[in-house]
């Protein structure tokens with residue numbers, strides 16, 4: 039492979055980077071009862087690496103929030119175990135990953151800009167309530183209409199629920215049509231991912247006008263969020279594709295993917311405001327104003343052939359990633375947090391290739407399982423890969439392209455879904471998600 043002759047960015051790697059119901063779910067339940075109702079350096083122009091400290095933490099209610107989670111605590115009273123929806127940045131991006139995710143891509147089913155705007159208002163209101171552990175809509179206790187809230191979370195705490203919105207390229211222009219008069223506002227960064235070698239994408243499970251990522255520490259809470267946002271959107275938007283995901287790790291440790299490897303380690307290098315500004319948050323210099331404080335989300339549903347992987351020798355597994363399985367340490371090092379030494383890892387390994395691009399992504403991926411693949415008799419499982427970055431064009435696509443061509447991991451994976459979204463900044467109380475886009 040040609041890249042073997044490339045000079046790896048070794049010196050930089052070697053640093054020691056030692057209608058609004060404001061009722062709580064409980065209150066609603068009591069009322070119901072009373073009523074009798076039950077690149078390689080240079081590729082993206084980003085060669086510098088940031089120093090870092092600390093390790094990626096899985097979430098827990100007692101945990102010190104990340105810088106972005108703090109942003110989201112400025113304008114709203116915090117309920118125990120909750121992450122406020124309102125804030126300068128959307129929650130669910132820099133927020134330490136919760137245990138369960140439900141991700142949905144929606145199609146807007148009409149071309150009425152006012153209805154779209156109204157939906158964004160309603161989604162904002164619903165999201166603020168759900169993230170605070172409250173029910174949505176009206177209770178309809180007289181029983182003549184279905185309750186607005188579907189009810190499955192009534193006694194449950196908010197479980198650190200975050201709800202994150204993104205706008206896809208087709209919201210701005212679809213088949214050459216500017217359905218909502220938003221075409222002029224499409225950011226240059228919001229470009230489609232081109233076809234990659236080895237892609238096995240299906241159109242029905244790719245793209246989408248809007249995405250919603252609901253993450254929490256309770257699978258019912260995450261599902262309920264997407265279900266109720268879809269329910270209230272009826273007639274305006276419908277789910278195009280959806281995927282649930284899970285991850286688990288002891289507090290303070292990096293979760294492992296379904297190949298048994300710690301996944302997310304290198305996010306450490308972005309856990310400081312300077313690095314997040316450089317690699318993740320949209321740069322004001324080349325973005326429309328409405329994206330200030332926003333970022334870009336790339337998602338790939340990637341099947342992992344776990345049956346074949348489980349027949350693969352440990353040495354080969356480790357060489358595929360360039361990290362040790364047990365400790366997560368890079369080759370030639372002892373600890374997970376030790377600096378990667380490029381000369382110790384195979385040039386077709388996942389880490390060598392991803393790191394060699396010279397850029398960084400903020401990854402927030404979840405494992406998924408979809409039962410049995412009836413044709414092969416194998417488990418149908420994989421990774422809903424999600425990353426946030428400043429540029430789809432200069433960070434995500436170049437990296438994906440290198441990986442798609444050369445990654446040893448490709449023998450064990452297949453990409454099934456693909457989409458990109460522009461995630462606007464957070465909404466302030468009294469405003470709504472994406473408001474600046476419509477002004």
Ligand SMILES: C=CC1=C(C)c2cc3[nH]c(cc4nc(cc5[nH]c(cc1n2)c(C)c5CCC(=O)O)C(CCC(=O)O)=C4C)c(C)c3C=C
Nearest residue numbers: 295299300301302303304340389392393399421437438451
């Ligand atoms: C386009 C970007 C990436 C895709 C697609 C991707 C798929 C993918 N990754 C793993 C498992 C691991 N990835 C790791 C590191 C890593 N991966 C990417 C990007 C993509 N991964 C980056 C930018 C990095 C960091 C590289 C670095 O700078 O060191 C690791 C190693 C541990 C870690 O740092 O997280 C693992 C393990 C799978 C299984 C997968 C598709 C199914």
Ligand SMILES: [Fe+2]
Nearest residue numbers: 301388389392
């Ligand atoms: Fe990866």
